[in-house]
Amino acid sequence: MAKVHVTTTINGEPSEFLCEPNDTMLDALRGPLGLTGSKEGCASGDCGACSITVDDRLVCSCLMLAVESEGHQISTIEGMAKGDRLHPLQQKFLEMAALQCGICTSGMLVASDALLKRNSNPSEEEVRFWLAGNLCRCTGYDKIVRAVMETAADMRATN
């Protein structure tokens, strides 16, 4: 198959890459783009480890063709910290031990960030249902949910 040349914006920076037409965005991120922070847990949209945002909308990168990213704004885990300044969610996850093995963490953070951008005061139930698409096998989700809610509270307090 002839490769396709794609021009897009990733974490605010212009990006271009070559890919097969049937490559997913996850394939492109982890392959030619060298952005391995998004993980493949299932390649079928059931685990959320590959979560990214496209034009600020939360999606599974394994359920999107790489070619579709042309002309859109892609945000991945690699764009959450600014230089050596961690995003409040990243910092809170560390402080509250909201990760163990870390394989789900990229997706959890991207998904949590997407939630807090839409809803600055989510209830526990809202957090849980929003994150239902992000599987974690290590933590039982307890500390993750607490970290998201505490970050939301911190962010409300500073605003």
Place this chain on the structure above:
Amino acid sequence: MNIVTDNKWIGQRTIRPDGVDKVTGRAAFAADTNMPGMIWGKVLRSPHPHARIKGIDTSKAEALPGVKAVVTARDIVDFPLDKSVMLGIQDMRWMCRNVMAREKALFPGHPVAAVAATTEAIAAQACELIEVDYEVLPWSIEIDDALKSDAPILHDFMKFEGKPSNIAGRLEVKKGDITAGFEAAEIVVERSFTTRPVHQGYIEPHACLISVAADNKTTIWSSSQGQFMVRAMTAYLTGIPQSDIRAIPAEIGGGFGGKTIVYLEPLATLLAKKSGRPVKMVMTREEVMRATGPTSGSKSTVKIGAKKDGTIVAAHGIYYLQAGAFPGSPIRGAVGCSFAPYDIPHVLSEGFDVCSNRSKVAAYRAPGAPIGAYAVECVLDELAEALKMDPLELRLKNAAKEGTKAAHGPVYPRIGYIETLEAAKASPHYKAPLGKLQGRGVASGFWFNAGGESSAQVNITEDGNVVVTTGHPDIGGSRAGIANICAELLGIDYRRVSVLIGDTATIGFSNLTGGSRVLFASSIVATQSVEKVIQTLRERAAKIWEIDPDAVKWDQGAAHPVSPNAGQFEPLTLAELAEKAPSMGGPIGAGVQLNTQGADGGFGTHIADVEVDVDLGIVRVIRYTAIQDVGRAIHPAYVEGQLQGGVSQGIGWALNEEYIYNKQGKVDNPGFLDYRMPVCSDLPMIDCIMVEVPNPKHPQGVKGVGEVPLIPVMSAISNAIYNALGKRFYSLPMSPPKVLEVIDAPETRQAAE
């Protein structure tokens, strides 16, 4: 919570050393790395549950442009069936046939060949060009089917009681005489239970990247629970000497026991050797579910007899566990752990290892023990009801304690089981009111825990900080625990301690990450290494002050004279001594390698509240408290994390997780859509009460904690459903169709005799 607060670092919720990389996506897991010239490997797998392999023709695959190597069973070292070769608990006879089918394909998904090519797509296409001549054979998967008199026998050499059989072995644990014991019982409850196979469910599929030079020097980068196991198994199966293999542990995305053996590494090594190119192999989720080892499905019968005052006098457990394609189900865990929390004079616990045409079982968090405990703890609940006793009181009355001789052998030292029961009784959860269609259940559990080999090195940097190298992949936060301990012992800020995991070339032998042993074992060798370093630091200070080393103490990160009589000297800090090191005798560091001892079993007691939707049969866990004797919580958040993670796996096992097979004997739900693990909205907060009864044999009092949390869960939930509905369940999972069937069934209650 009972957390030690007079330590500066031990018991504190420090930030884990690997944390920043993990929250920024920088942490390198096995599939994240590439090497120049890398090619891709794929596996061809048997479509049949049971088939003799008459021949394999790989010529068309080899001719496909882009294909660089093909591997079949011929390339794997053979371990003849008549001689057992053990590596830990794994028998290489089965391992060599598990990584690639030899005489027979024994489950759908069993590898029969592997290909390496310049792209994944070409490798996959090449697999389809391999022609395998199968003689399809009848198959059986479920224990009952595998035990039928006309069942297809998987292994011709296997005999049980003189006859060809799928029973690979029997294990027994015995104390006293149960015949006499049951005669003295005034009340007896006997029940039978079944469970389905469940998968560890790690989110990261198996992956490796391997490079083999022309002189056999091999570098393995892989996701595993033991780089030394990876090295050893790969050496055994490829014939490359261990000293030529460097196995580097990547960050691991979950294991829970499922990554304590290898699937891909020997294949990728042979492909890399044949092709002269680094080979990367990553399993798909479907391959993980079909071809790696879930735990056993099971059939158990448990009979417990007691006096009317609640004293348990006899207990008999019979556990049949599926091994899958090769012998090795975890009957040891079922047999040894299920009655272990109790002081029972007469016990017989028997386990049967049953082979059948499904993937070979792999370890899953306290292997075998959850299956045994599920049965025993449910029977105890019925016994308590028949005796009109509170279920915690029944357990307290019969609780094992210091001096109790366990049926599986040891005499218990100071243990904290009773403390977990008392904490459960006293907890706000246990007293909280319940609403309509809500119920509460309790259960306990025990796991052996382990010590085993561990190595550590502690080196002081030239700028006066600390690098600690340990030998076990970190799946639970052990690096944070080690950092806490080393910072505490040296009296320095936690952030000055760097903890790394070495590979097989850079650290001494360290046994698997599993058995709830990593922090226990690695902290012993790290502690001893730090103690040696402190000894050196005291000697250096003594030399500078020209006093006896015995007159120097180490405190708060510096050497001090032990008393004013020893001399008036300003303290010498770690940084100062490090700076002077080259002129004072050389580098400051020490390493220790040990086969650590003194690990004692872990005990837990859980309280589960459920709510049942009786029209749909849906059970929801609405409140959960896990109470465990953790010895000493070096890093409380990561100890809690083990409890919470184990509980959530148990909730999945109790309610919705199961392997479903279709009529062709293939797994019908090989993905996260229909293999239903708990999602975030399924679970409540999981409260933890950590009881600390320090382990007297460990320098910081540590006990292993990781495995116990899975053990009581399924029974606690089953007992809770009974409390809500008045209906007992005797099989897992308690999924909605099954729950509704029981709810709608006419009243059939099995009474105690």
Place this chain on the structure above:
Amino acid sequence: MTELRYLAPNSLDEAIKAFAAAGSAGRILAGGTDLLVQMRAGVVKPGLIVDIKKIAEMTKIEETADGGFRVGAAVSGMALYDHVSFGKVWPGVLEAVNLIGSKQVQGRASAGGNLCNGSPAGDSVPAMVAAGAIVTVQGPDGRRELPVEQVPAGPGRTNLKPGEILISFTLPPRPKGSSDAYLRMIPRTEMDIAVVGLGVSLTLKDAICTAARVGLGAVAPTVLLVDAAAKALIGSKLDDAALNAAAAACSAACRPIDDKRGTIVYRTKVAGVLLKRTTAIAAQRAQGN
């Protein structure tokens, strides 16, 4: 290896031309949450993928002149959720679309894709059927409309002709006192395929049900429009007798299978349970309108 071409046309005519020319090798891409999974599993190997998301009509949500709604076939669940008024008028359709998969899936998945995938268990379909949606399709022979319940033909199949592309769903204007609801039975709280899915749309006037439609999914090769259940509700005050009769009608209409998600016995019972619960929610919402 199949040569795959990807096309993202800006016009419907271009899309239809290319899609029709590709014949059985062509696939429409909206959210891709079914297509990409099927491609990855190897069950579908398209030669041409036509991405319809650049076609304005496909991604628009607009109110029609008579007060109804027209929802483009490729509108994602999240886009529908974010619309200022759609969810107030059709809460049942909205919640059905937003029960498909996860939030990530809802960021892409569309009612059009859900319908055309032809799964008997697709969540949006029972609600669309209950709503009385009319779909607009266009192909080489032109544009036509048909009731949504006529689109599914069986598991994985639709009644769309070769080359036809689903364009939009048109939902009728709502009389006062109307609302809808969708419930499904799944074993977990999210992420499962519906074991039974049920949508109810109704109108209440002075506490009497004057109109009702019931769509029942995952219990037959296609989603069922259960007339008998609607008839039992219409003219009643949604009292127990009416609800029981409607529930029984749903159970009777079931033609389910035993599979890894549910049994015949279970699905048949659950269909009746869901009818009662879904009707109660729709009625409560209708009382507020």
